Amino acid sequence: MNLLEAMEQRHAIRAYTDEPVDQAVLDILRAEIDACNQESGLHIQMAAGLDDAFLGLKTHYGRFTGVHNAIALIGRPACVGATDGTAPNDATAAWHKAAAADEAATDAGEITLQERVGYYGERLALRAVQLGLETSWAVLDDADTAEHPWWCLHPGEKIVWVLAFGHGARPGGRRRSKPIEELCRIPDGMTMPDWFRAGMEAAMLAPTSLSQQPFLFTLHEDGTVSAEATEGLFAHVGLGCAKYHFEVGAGRDRVVWR
Secondary structure (H helix, E strand, O other): OOHHHHHHHOOEOOEEOOOOOOHHHHHHHHHHHHHHHHHHOOOOEEEOOOOOOOOOOOEOOOOOEOOOOEEEEEEOOOOOOOOOOOOOHHHHHHHHHHHHHOOOOOOHHHHHHHHHHHHHHHHHHHHHHHOOOEEEEEOEOOHHHOOOOOOOOOOOOEEEEEEEEEOEOOOOOOOOOOOHHHOEEOOOOOOOOHHHHHHHHHHOOOOOHHHOOOEEEEEOOOOOEEEEEOOOOOHHHHHHHHHHHHHHHHOOOOOOEO
């Protein structure tokens, strides 16, 4: 299964069976996580075979059952002007306030973190689908203060999202999307190039909160592409997912980001 096929196959599955994930599959996922951490500077971690990988914590959206395996998407906000990568306490506090109110991030460092989590989290989700698993994104309330967590947070870090994965107990639902014309812009008088259309069709398959698709891609006269988050829940995480999909669909060698 290639990545485009995995995009078509992927659905948000919130109910899982007790069938364990094969150790060879877990080893492949761990290697992919290591690669993502190396490239991104994130601190992504995984646990498998637990009674409850969500530790009884409430999820922000949707009810989950049978979650024995999960990937914690962990990082710290980039601190603008700092050289040590640390984030001030008020930035972390602002994240918790924004997450509770479902507001889009406004801090530049937080925006960077959320987009990076979306990009690399979706890379891992699609790899899991390629390995025959089901996945779903989730936000765990109070994850940073959980008792006896299986993850480790370094100073200034937080769990942005988590990925549940395993063998699905039921099939996914029907996927819906906005029209492509609402999600992208091209220069006046230009016919949409095939590579850009392919990228958009892949981006339209990306997961976003409540399927809101809060992103907009723009093709510029010089052939570069820009992408921005629009109004919506956790829009910058969704944008990161969509940008990864776009690169795969259009061809990474073809995309030059502005």
